[in-house]
Amino acid sequence: MDGQRERAGRAPQWWRHGPPWWTLRGDEERRPRWPWRSTALVTAFVLFGSNFAAHAQEGERAALDPFARTLLFATGAALLWRQRHPVPVVFGTAVTTLLYLGAGYPYGPVFVAVAVACFSAVVAGHRKAAWAAMGTLWAGHALVAHWLYRWLPPPGDSAAPWGQEIVIAAWVVAVAALSELARARSEQWARERAERAQAARRRADEERLRIARELHDVLAHSISVINVQAGVGLALLDTDPEQARAALGTIKEQSKEALGEVRQVLDTLRTPGDAPRAPAPGLDRLPEL
Structure with missing residues:
Protein backbone atom coordinates (compact mmCIF):
# COMPACT_ATOMS: atom_id res chain seq x y z
CA MET A 1 0.00 0.00 0.00
CA ASP A 2 2.81 2.40 0.89
CA GLY A 3 4.57 1.49 -2.34
CA GLN A 4 1.46 2.32 -4.36
CA ARG A 5 1.15 5.67 -2.60
CA GLU A 6 4.81 6.41 -3.28
CA ARG A 7 4.43 5.55 -6.95
CA ALA A 8 1.29 7.68 -7.12
CA GLY A 9 3.22 10.54 -5.57
CA ARG A 10 5.91 10.20 -8.24
CA ALA A 11 3.36 10.01 -11.07
CA PRO A 12 3.04 13.13 -13.20
CA GLN A 13 0.19 15.44 -12.30
CA TRP A 14 -1.47 15.13 -15.71
CA TRP A 15 -1.77 11.34 -15.36
CA ARG A 16 -4.02 11.72 -12.29
CA HIS A 17 -6.02 14.74 -13.39
CA GLY A 18 -5.68 14.80 -17.19
CA PRO A 19 -3.39 16.72 -19.51
CA PRO A 20 -4.09 20.44 -19.81
CA TRP A 21 -4.73 20.16 -23.55
CA TRP A 22 -7.42 17.49 -23.19
CA THR A 23 -10.79 18.76 -24.38
CA LEU A 24 -13.75 17.26 -22.58
CA ARG A 25 -17.44 17.74 -22.27
CA GLY A 26 -18.60 18.42 -18.73
CA ASP A 27 -17.84 21.13 -16.25
CA GLU A 28 -16.51 23.49 -18.95
CA GLU A 29 -18.21 23.65 -22.35
CA ARG A 30 -15.46 24.91 -24.60
CA ARG A 31 -15.49 25.06 -28.35
CA PRO A 32 -12.77 22.68 -29.59
CA ARG A 33 -9.85 24.20 -31.41
CA TRP A 34 -8.75 23.23 -34.89
CA PRO A 35 -6.09 20.48 -34.65
CA TRP A 36 -3.90 21.87 -37.40
CA ARG A 37 -0.57 20.43 -36.32
CA SER A 38 -1.68 16.86 -35.67
CA THR A 39 -3.73 16.81 -38.88
CA ALA A 40 -0.79 18.04 -40.94
CA LEU A 41 1.50 15.49 -39.30
CA VAL A 42 -0.86 12.56 -39.92
CA THR A 43 -1.57 13.67 -43.51
CA ALA A 44 2.14 13.97 -44.29
CA PHE A 45 2.80 10.57 -42.71
CA VAL A 46 0.00 8.98 -44.77
CA LEU A 47 1.23 10.52 -48.05
CA PHE A 48 4.93 9.80 -47.61
CA GLY A 49 4.38 6.40 -46.01
CA SER A 50 2.14 5.34 -48.87
CA ASN A 51 4.94 6.12 -51.32
CA PHE A 52 7.26 3.70 -49.52
CA ALA A 53 4.45 1.14 -49.33
CA ALA A 54 3.89 1.48 -53.10
CA HIS A 55 7.56 0.74 -53.80
CA ALA A 56 7.48 -2.26 -51.49
CA GLN A 57 4.28 -3.66 -53.10
CA GLU A 58 5.19 -2.81 -56.71
CA GLY A 59 3.72 -5.39 -59.07
CA GLU A 60 1.30 -6.66 -56.43
CA ARG A 61 -0.96 -3.62 -56.11
CA ALA A 62 -1.89 -0.76 -58.38
CA ALA A 63 0.57 2.12 -58.58
CA LEU A 64 -0.24 5.42 -56.92
CA ASP A 65 -1.80 7.92 -59.31
CA PRO A 66 -3.34 11.39 -58.80
CA PHE A 67 -6.67 9.84 -57.77
CA ALA A 68 -4.94 7.74 -55.11
CA ARG A 69 -3.04 10.73 -53.76
CA THR A 70 -6.29 12.74 -53.69
CA LEU A 71 -7.95 10.00 -51.63
CA LEU A 72 -4.99 9.89 -49.24
CA PHE A 73 -4.96 13.65 -48.84
CA ALA A 74 -8.74 13.80 -48.31
CA THR A 75 -8.56 11.04 -45.72
CA GLY A 76 -5.87 12.85 -43.73
CA ALA A 77 -7.30 16.34 -44.18
CA ALA A 78 -10.71 15.22 -42.90
CA LEU A 79 -9.15 14.83 -39.47
CA LEU A 80 -9.14 18.62 -39.17
CA TRP A 81 -12.86 18.40 -38.33
CA ARG A 82 -12.60 15.38 -36.03
CA GLN A 83 -13.20 17.36 -32.82
CA ARG A 84 -16.11 19.41 -34.15
CA HIS A 85 -17.83 16.72 -36.23
CA PRO A 86 -16.46 13.34 -35.08
CA VAL A 87 -19.24 11.17 -36.54
CA PRO A 88 -19.06 12.43 -40.16
CA VAL A 89 -15.26 12.33 -40.00
CA VAL A 90 -15.03 8.73 -38.81
CA PHE A 91 -17.47 7.57 -41.49
CA GLY A 92 -15.82 9.77 -44.13
CA THR A 93 -12.34 8.41 -43.45
CA ALA A 94 -13.70 4.86 -43.46
CA VAL A 95 -15.37 5.41 -46.85
CA THR A 96 -12.32 7.06 -48.48
CA THR A 97 -10.07 4.31 -47.12
CA LEU A 98 -12.43 1.68 -48.49
CA LEU A 99 -12.40 3.41 -51.90
CA TYR A 100 -8.61 3.50 -51.78
CA LEU A 101 -8.35 -0.22 -51.03
CA GLY A 102 -11.12 -1.10 -53.48
CA ALA A 103 -9.18 0.64 -56.25
CA GLY A 104 -6.32 -1.78 -55.62
CA TYR A 105 -3.85 0.73 -54.23
CA PRO A 106 -1.11 -0.45 -51.85
CA TYR A 107 -1.77 -1.18 -48.21
CA GLY A 108 -0.04 1.28 -45.93
CA PRO A 109 -0.48 4.01 -43.36
CA VAL A 110 -3.90 5.03 -44.71
CA PHE A 111 -5.31 3.05 -41.78
CA VAL A 112 -3.67 5.51 -39.37
CA ALA A 113 -6.12 8.25 -40.34
CA VAL A 114 -9.09 5.93 -39.71
CA ALA A 115 -7.62 4.97 -36.32
CA VAL A 116 -7.26 8.63 -35.31
CA ALA A 117 -10.83 9.39 -36.41
CA CYS A 118 -12.15 6.40 -34.48
CA PHE A 119 -10.19 7.44 -31.41
CA SER A 120 -11.62 10.97 -31.52
CA ALA A 121 -15.19 9.74 -32.04
CA VAL A 122 -15.06 7.31 -29.11
CA VAL A 123 -13.47 9.86 -26.78
CA ALA A 124 -16.16 12.38 -27.78
CA GLY A 125 -18.82 9.86 -26.72
CA HIS A 126 -19.92 8.55 -30.14
CA ARG A 127 -19.05 4.94 -29.46
CA LYS A 128 -21.72 3.30 -31.63
CA ALA A 129 -20.86 5.47 -34.61
CA ALA A 130 -17.15 4.65 -34.28
CA TRP A 131 -17.80 0.91 -33.96
CA ALA A 132 -20.21 1.05 -36.92
CA ALA A 133 -17.68 2.88 -39.10
CA MET A 134 -14.90 0.44 -38.25
CA GLY A 135 -17.22 -2.52 -38.81
CA THR A 136 -18.24 -1.07 -42.17
CA LEU A 137 -14.59 -0.72 -43.15
CA TRP A 138 -13.82 -4.31 -42.23
CA ALA A 139 -16.92 -5.71 -43.92
CA GLY A 140 -16.29 -3.64 -47.05
CA HIS A 141 -12.69 -4.80 -47.21
CA ALA A 142 -13.76 -8.44 -46.82
CA LEU A 143 -16.31 -7.98 -49.60
CA VAL A 144 -13.71 -6.45 -51.90
CA ALA A 145 -10.98 -8.96 -51.06
CA HIS A 146 -13.14 -12.11 -51.44
CA TRP A 147 -15.77 -11.29 -54.03
CA LEU A 148 -15.45 -7.97 -55.88
CA TYR A 149 -11.72 -8.42 -56.57
CA ARG A 150 -12.63 -10.11 -59.90
CA TRP A 151 -13.91 -6.82 -61.30
CA LEU A 152 -11.58 -4.42 -59.51
CA PRO A 153 -7.92 -3.50 -60.11
CA PRO A 154 -5.25 -4.68 -60.16
CA PRO A 155 -6.01 -7.13 -62.98
CA GLY A 156 -5.33 -10.76 -62.29
CA ASP A 157 -5.62 -10.29 -58.54
CA SER A 158 -6.64 -13.27 -56.42
CA ALA A 159 -8.72 -13.54 -53.29
CA ALA A 160 -6.99 -12.44 -50.11
CA PRO A 161 -6.32 -15.11 -47.47
CA TRP A 162 -8.72 -15.16 -44.55
CA GLY A 163 -5.78 -14.84 -42.22
CA GLN A 164 -5.36 -11.31 -43.53
CA GLU A 165 -8.99 -10.56 -42.64
CA ILE A 166 -8.40 -11.87 -39.14
CA VAL A 167 -5.40 -9.56 -38.78
CA ILE A 168 -7.45 -6.58 -39.98
CA ALA A 169 -10.29 -7.51 -37.62
CA ALA A 170 -7.82 -7.74 -34.73
CA TRP A 171 -6.44 -4.32 -35.70
CA VAL A 172 -9.96 -2.85 -35.73
CA VAL A 173 -10.74 -4.30 -32.31
CA ALA A 174 -7.42 -3.08 -30.90
CA VAL A 175 -8.03 0.49 -32.14
CA ALA A 176 -11.56 0.51 -30.73
CA ALA A 177 -10.40 -0.95 -27.41
CA LEU A 178 -7.65 1.65 -27.07
CA SER A 179 -10.20 4.35 -27.82
CA GLU A 180 -12.54 2.97 -25.16
CA LEU A 181 -9.68 2.98 -22.66
CA ALA A 182 -8.93 6.61 -23.46
CA ARG A 183 -12.62 7.49 -23.13
CA ALA A 184 -12.83 5.83 -19.72
CA ARG A 185 -9.74 7.72 -18.62
CA SER A 186 -11.14 11.03 -19.85
CA GLU A 187 -14.40 10.42 -17.96
CA GLN A 188 -12.37 9.71 -14.82
CA TRP A 189 -10.52 13.01 -15.27
CA ALA A 190 -13.85 14.80 -15.71
CA ARG A 191 -15.19 13.25 -12.48
CA GLU A 192 -12.04 14.23 -10.61
CA ARG A 193 -12.29 17.81 -11.85
CA ALA A 194 -15.96 17.95 -10.82
CA GLU A 195 -15.08 16.60 -7.37
CA ARG A 196 -12.30 19.17 -6.97
CA ALA A 197 -14.64 21.97 -8.05
CA GLN A 198 -17.27 20.79 -5.58
CA ALA A 199 -14.68 20.60 -2.79
CA ALA A 200 -13.51 24.13 -3.64
CA ARG A 201 -17.09 25.41 -3.49
CA LEU A 269 -12.05 39.37 0.72
CA ARG A 270 -11.63 42.22 -1.73
CA THR A 271 -9.57 41.49 -4.83
CA PRO A 272 -7.77 44.28 -6.70
CA GLY A 273 -10.15 46.14 -8.95
CA ASP A 274 -13.35 44.80 -7.37
CA ALA A 275 -14.85 48.17 -6.53
CA PRO A 276 -13.56 51.75 -6.45
CA ARG A 277 -12.90 53.23 -3.04
CA ALA A 278 -13.10 56.85 -4.15
CA PRO A 279 -16.45 58.63 -4.03
CA ALA A 280 -18.57 58.37 -7.15
CA PRO A 281 -18.12 61.39 -9.43
CA GLY A 282 -20.87 64.00 -9.37
CA LEU A 283 -22.08 66.48 -11.93
CA ASP A 284 -18.91 68.51 -11.47
CA ARG A 285 -17.02 65.45 -12.82
CA LEU A 286 -19.47 64.60 -15.58
CA PRO A 287 -16.87 63.24 -18.08
CA GLU A 288 -15.64 60.70 -15.52
CA LEU A 289 -19.21 59.80 -14.61
Whole structure:
Protein backbone atom coordinates (compact mmCIF):
# COMPACT_ATOMS: atom_id res chain seq x y z
CA MET A 1 0.00 0.00 0.00
CA ASP A 2 2.81 2.40 0.89
CA GLY A 3 4.57 1.49 -2.34
CA GLN A 4 1.46 2.32 -4.36
CA ARG A 5 1.15 5.67 -2.60
CA GLU A 6 4.81 6.41 -3.28
CA ARG A 7 4.43 5.55 -6.95
CA ALA A 8 1.29 7.68 -7.12
CA GLY A 9 3.22 10.54 -5.57
CA ARG A 10 5.91 10.20 -8.24
CA ALA A 11 3.36 10.01 -11.07
CA PRO A 12 3.04 13.13 -13.20
CA GLN A 13 0.19 15.44 -12.30
CA TRP A 14 -1.47 15.13 -15.71
CA TRP A 15 -1.77 11.34 -15.36
CA ARG A 16 -4.02 11.72 -12.29
CA HIS A 17 -6.02 14.74 -13.39
CA GLY A 18 -5.68 14.80 -17.19
CA PRO A 19 -3.39 16.72 -19.51
CA PRO A 20 -4.09 20.44 -19.81
CA TRP A 21 -4.73 20.16 -23.55
CA TRP A 22 -7.42 17.49 -23.19
CA THR A 23 -10.79 18.76 -24.38
CA LEU A 24 -13.75 17.26 -22.58
CA ARG A 25 -17.44 17.74 -22.27
CA GLY A 26 -18.60 18.42 -18.73
CA ASP A 27 -17.84 21.13 -16.25
CA GLU A 28 -16.51 23.49 -18.95
CA GLU A 29 -18.21 23.65 -22.35
CA ARG A 30 -15.46 24.91 -24.60
CA ARG A 31 -15.49 25.06 -28.35
CA PRO A 32 -12.77 22.68 -29.59
CA ARG A 33 -9.85 24.20 -31.41
CA TRP A 34 -8.75 23.23 -34.89
CA PRO A 35 -6.09 20.48 -34.65
CA TRP A 36 -3.90 21.87 -37.40
CA ARG A 37 -0.57 20.43 -36.32
CA SER A 38 -1.68 16.86 -35.67
CA THR A 39 -3.73 16.81 -38.88
CA ALA A 40 -0.79 18.04 -40.94
CA LEU A 41 1.50 15.49 -39.30
CA VAL A 42 -0.86 12.56 -39.92
CA THR A 43 -1.57 13.67 -43.51
CA ALA A 44 2.14 13.97 -44.29
CA PHE A 45 2.80 10.57 -42.71
CA VAL A 46 0.00 8.98 -44.77
CA LEU A 47 1.23 10.52 -48.05
CA PHE A 48 4.93 9.80 -47.61
CA GLY A 49 4.38 6.40 -46.01
CA SER A 50 2.14 5.34 -48.87
CA ASN A 51 4.94 6.12 -51.32
CA PHE A 52 7.26 3.70 -49.52
CA ALA A 53 4.45 1.14 -49.33
CA ALA A 54 3.89 1.48 -53.10
CA HIS A 55 7.56 0.74 -53.80
CA ALA A 56 7.48 -2.26 -51.49
CA GLN A 57 4.28 -3.66 -53.10
CA GLU A 58 5.19 -2.81 -56.71
CA GLY A 59 3.72 -5.39 -59.07
CA GLU A 60 1.30 -6.66 -56.43
CA ARG A 61 -0.96 -3.62 -56.11
CA ALA A 62 -1.89 -0.76 -58.38
CA ALA A 63 0.57 2.12 -58.58
CA LEU A 64 -0.24 5.42 -56.92
CA ASP A 65 -1.80 7.92 -59.31
CA PRO A 66 -3.34 11.39 -58.80
CA PHE A 67 -6.67 9.84 -57.77
CA ALA A 68 -4.94 7.74 -55.11
CA ARG A 69 -3.04 10.73 -53.76
CA THR A 70 -6.29 12.74 -53.69
CA LEU A 71 -7.95 10.00 -51.63
CA LEU A 72 -4.99 9.89 -49.24
CA PHE A 73 -4.96 13.65 -48.84
CA ALA A 74 -8.74 13.80 -48.31
CA THR A 75 -8.56 11.04 -45.72
CA GLY A 76 -5.87 12.85 -43.73
CA ALA A 77 -7.30 16.34 -44.18
CA ALA A 78 -10.71 15.22 -42.90
CA LEU A 79 -9.15 14.83 -39.47
CA LEU A 80 -9.14 18.62 -39.17
CA TRP A 81 -12.86 18.40 -38.33
CA ARG A 82 -12.60 15.38 -36.03
CA GLN A 83 -13.20 17.36 -32.82
CA ARG A 84 -16.11 19.41 -34.15
CA HIS A 85 -17.83 16.72 -36.23
CA PRO A 86 -16.46 13.34 -35.08
CA VAL A 87 -19.24 11.17 -36.54
CA PRO A 88 -19.06 12.43 -40.16
CA VAL A 89 -15.26 12.33 -40.00
CA VAL A 90 -15.03 8.73 -38.81
CA PHE A 91 -17.47 7.57 -41.49
CA GLY A 92 -15.82 9.77 -44.13
CA THR A 93 -12.34 8.41 -43.45
CA ALA A 94 -13.70 4.86 -43.46
CA VAL A 95 -15.37 5.41 -46.85
CA THR A 96 -12.32 7.06 -48.48
CA THR A 97 -10.07 4.31 -47.12
CA LEU A 98 -12.43 1.68 -48.49
CA LEU A 99 -12.40 3.41 -51.90
CA TYR A 100 -8.61 3.50 -51.78
CA LEU A 101 -8.35 -0.22 -51.03
CA GLY A 102 -11.12 -1.10 -53.48
CA ALA A 103 -9.18 0.64 -56.25
CA GLY A 104 -6.32 -1.78 -55.62
CA TYR A 105 -3.85 0.73 -54.23
CA PRO A 106 -1.11 -0.45 -51.85
CA TYR A 107 -1.77 -1.18 -48.21
CA GLY A 108 -0.04 1.28 -45.93
CA PRO A 109 -0.48 4.01 -43.36
CA VAL A 110 -3.90 5.03 -44.71
CA PHE A 111 -5.31 3.05 -41.78
CA VAL A 112 -3.67 5.51 -39.37
CA ALA A 113 -6.12 8.25 -40.34
CA VAL A 114 -9.09 5.93 -39.71
CA ALA A 115 -7.62 4.97 -36.32
CA VAL A 116 -7.26 8.63 -35.31
CA ALA A 117 -10.83 9.39 -36.41
CA CYS A 118 -12.15 6.40 -34.48
CA PHE A 119 -10.19 7.44 -31.41
CA SER A 120 -11.62 10.97 -31.52
CA ALA A 121 -15.19 9.74 -32.04
CA VAL A 122 -15.06 7.31 -29.11
CA VAL A 123 -13.47 9.86 -26.78
CA ALA A 124 -16.16 12.38 -27.78
CA GLY A 125 -18.82 9.86 -26.72
CA HIS A 126 -19.92 8.55 -30.14
CA ARG A 127 -19.05 4.94 -29.46
CA LYS A 128 -21.72 3.30 -31.63
CA ALA A 129 -20.86 5.47 -34.61
CA ALA A 130 -17.15 4.65 -34.28
CA TRP A 131 -17.80 0.91 -33.96
CA ALA A 132 -20.21 1.05 -36.92
CA ALA A 133 -17.68 2.88 -39.10
CA MET A 134 -14.90 0.44 -38.25
CA GLY A 135 -17.22 -2.52 -38.81
CA THR A 136 -18.24 -1.07 -42.17
CA LEU A 137 -14.59 -0.72 -43.15
CA TRP A 138 -13.82 -4.31 -42.23
CA ALA A 139 -16.92 -5.71 -43.92
CA GLY A 140 -16.29 -3.64 -47.05
CA HIS A 141 -12.69 -4.80 -47.21
CA ALA A 142 -13.76 -8.44 -46.82
CA LEU A 143 -16.31 -7.98 -49.60
CA VAL A 144 -13.71 -6.45 -51.90
CA ALA A 145 -10.98 -8.96 -51.06
CA HIS A 146 -13.14 -12.11 -51.44
CA TRP A 147 -15.77 -11.29 -54.03
CA LEU A 148 -15.45 -7.97 -55.88
CA TYR A 149 -11.72 -8.42 -56.57
CA ARG A 150 -12.63 -10.11 -59.90
CA TRP A 151 -13.91 -6.82 -61.30
CA LEU A 152 -11.58 -4.42 -59.51
CA PRO A 153 -7.92 -3.50 -60.11
CA PRO A 154 -5.25 -4.68 -60.16
CA PRO A 155 -6.01 -7.13 -62.98
CA GLY A 156 -5.33 -10.76 -62.29
CA ASP A 157 -5.62 -10.29 -58.54
CA SER A 158 -6.64 -13.27 -56.42
CA ALA A 159 -8.72 -13.54 -53.29
CA ALA A 160 -6.99 -12.44 -50.11
CA PRO A 161 -6.32 -15.11 -47.47
CA TRP A 162 -8.72 -15.16 -44.55
CA GLY A 163 -5.78 -14.84 -42.22
CA GLN A 164 -5.36 -11.31 -43.53
CA GLU A 165 -8.99 -10.56 -42.64
CA ILE A 166 -8.40 -11.87 -39.14
CA VAL A 167 -5.40 -9.56 -38.78
CA ILE A 168 -7.45 -6.58 -39.98
CA ALA A 169 -10.29 -7.51 -37.62
CA ALA A 170 -7.82 -7.74 -34.73
CA TRP A 171 -6.44 -4.32 -35.70
CA VAL A 172 -9.96 -2.85 -35.73
CA VAL A 173 -10.74 -4.30 -32.31
CA ALA A 174 -7.42 -3.08 -30.90
CA VAL A 175 -8.03 0.49 -32.14
CA ALA A 176 -11.56 0.51 -30.73
CA ALA A 177 -10.40 -0.95 -27.41
CA LEU A 178 -7.65 1.65 -27.07
CA SER A 179 -10.20 4.35 -27.82
CA GLU A 180 -12.54 2.97 -25.16
CA LEU A 181 -9.68 2.98 -22.66
CA ALA A 182 -8.93 6.61 -23.46
CA ARG A 183 -12.62 7.49 -23.13
CA ALA A 184 -12.83 5.83 -19.72
CA ARG A 185 -9.74 7.72 -18.62
CA SER A 186 -11.14 11.03 -19.85
CA GLU A 187 -14.40 10.42 -17.96
CA GLN A 188 -12.37 9.71 -14.82
CA TRP A 189 -10.52 13.01 -15.27
CA ALA A 190 -13.85 14.80 -15.71
CA ARG A 191 -15.19 13.25 -12.48
CA GLU A 192 -12.04 14.23 -10.61
CA ARG A 193 -12.29 17.81 -11.85
CA ALA A 194 -15.96 17.95 -10.82
CA GLU A 195 -15.08 16.60 -7.37
CA ARG A 196 -12.30 19.17 -6.97
CA ALA A 197 -14.64 21.97 -8.05
CA GLN A 198 -17.27 20.79 -5.58
CA ALA A 199 -14.68 20.60 -2.79
CA ALA A 200 -13.51 24.13 -3.64
CA ARG A 201 -17.09 25.41 -3.49
CA ARG A 202 -17.58 23.66 -0.16
CA ARG A 203 -14.42 25.24 1.24
CA ALA A 204 -15.55 28.64 -0.02
CA ASP A 205 -18.93 28.20 1.69
CA GLU A 206 -17.24 27.20 4.93
CA GLU A 207 -14.93 30.22 4.70
CA ARG A 208 -17.87 32.55 4.10
CA LEU A 209 -19.67 31.05 7.08
CA ARG A 210 -16.58 31.55 9.27
CA ILE A 211 -16.24 35.17 8.17
CA ALA A 212 -19.94 35.78 8.81
CA ARG A 213 -19.59 34.39 12.31
CA GLU A 214 -16.50 36.48 12.93
CA LEU A 215 -18.26 39.64 11.77
CA HIS A 216 -21.26 38.76 13.91
CA ASP A 217 -19.08 38.33 17.00
CA VAL A 218 -17.20 41.61 16.36
CA LEU A 219 -20.32 43.65 15.71
CA ALA A 220 -22.33 42.06 18.51
CA HIS A 221 -19.59 42.74 21.08
CA SER A 222 -18.96 46.31 19.92
CA ILE A 223 -22.64 47.21 19.68
CA SER A 224 -23.28 45.75 23.12
CA VAL A 225 -20.48 47.87 24.62
CA ILE A 226 -21.70 50.95 22.76
CA ASN A 227 -25.26 50.34 23.98
CA VAL A 228 -24.16 50.00 27.61
CA GLN A 229 -21.90 53.06 27.47
CA ALA A 230 -24.62 55.11 25.75
CA GLY A 231 -27.00 54.21 28.59
CA VAL A 232 -24.41 55.18 31.18
CA GLY A 233 -23.73 58.47 29.39
CA LEU A 234 -27.40 59.35 29.26
CA ALA A 235 -27.89 58.49 32.93
CA LEU A 236 -24.87 60.53 34.12
CA LEU A 237 -25.11 63.40 31.65
CA ASP A 238 -26.58 65.81 34.24
CA THR A 239 -25.18 64.44 37.51
CA ASP A 240 -21.64 63.43 36.47
CA PRO A 241 -20.56 65.06 33.18
CA GLU A 242 -17.00 63.71 33.46
CA GLN A 243 -18.24 60.13 33.68
CA ALA A 244 -20.61 60.81 30.78
CA ARG A 245 -17.68 62.19 28.76
CA ALA A 246 -15.70 59.01 29.49
CA ALA A 247 -18.65 56.90 28.32
CA LEU A 248 -18.81 58.87 25.07
CA GLY A 249 -15.06 58.39 24.63
CA THR A 250 -15.51 54.64 25.10
CA ILE A 251 -18.30 54.66 22.49
CA LYS A 252 -16.02 56.45 20.05
CA GLU A 253 -13.15 54.02 20.61
CA GLN A 254 -15.36 50.95 20.35
CA SER A 255 -17.03 52.16 17.16
CA LYS A 256 -13.67 53.01 15.62
CA GLU A 257 -12.25 49.63 16.60
CA ALA A 258 -15.30 47.81 15.23
CA LEU A 259 -15.09 49.69 11.94
CA GLY A 260 -11.38 48.90 11.69
CA GLU A 261 -11.95 45.19 12.27
CA VAL A 262 -14.81 45.06 9.79
CA ARG A 263 -12.72 46.90 7.19
CA GLN A 264 -9.81 44.52 7.79
CA VAL A 265 -12.02 41.46 7.30
CA LEU A 266 -13.57 42.91 4.15
CA ASP A 267 -10.18 43.90 2.75
CA THR A 268 -9.07 40.27 2.91
CA LEU A 269 -12.05 39.37 0.72
CA ARG A 270 -11.63 42.22 -1.73
CA THR A 271 -9.57 41.49 -4.83
CA PRO A 272 -7.77 44.28 -6.70
CA GLY A 273 -10.15 46.14 -8.95
CA ASP A 274 -13.35 44.80 -7.37
CA ALA A 275 -14.85 48.17 -6.53
CA PRO A 276 -13.56 51.75 -6.45
CA ARG A 277 -12.90 53.23 -3.04
CA ALA A 278 -13.10 56.85 -4.15
CA PRO A 279 -16.45 58.63 -4.03
CA ALA A 280 -18.57 58.37 -7.15
CA PRO A 281 -18.12 61.39 -9.43
CA GLY A 282 -20.87 64.00 -9.37
CA LEU A 283 -22.08 66.48 -11.93
CA ASP A 284 -18.91 68.51 -11.47
CA ARG A 285 -17.02 65.45 -12.82
CA LEU A 286 -19.47 64.60 -15.58
CA PRO A 287 -16.87 63.24 -18.08
CA GLU A 288 -15.64 60.70 -15.52
CA LEU A 289 -19.21 59.80 -14.61
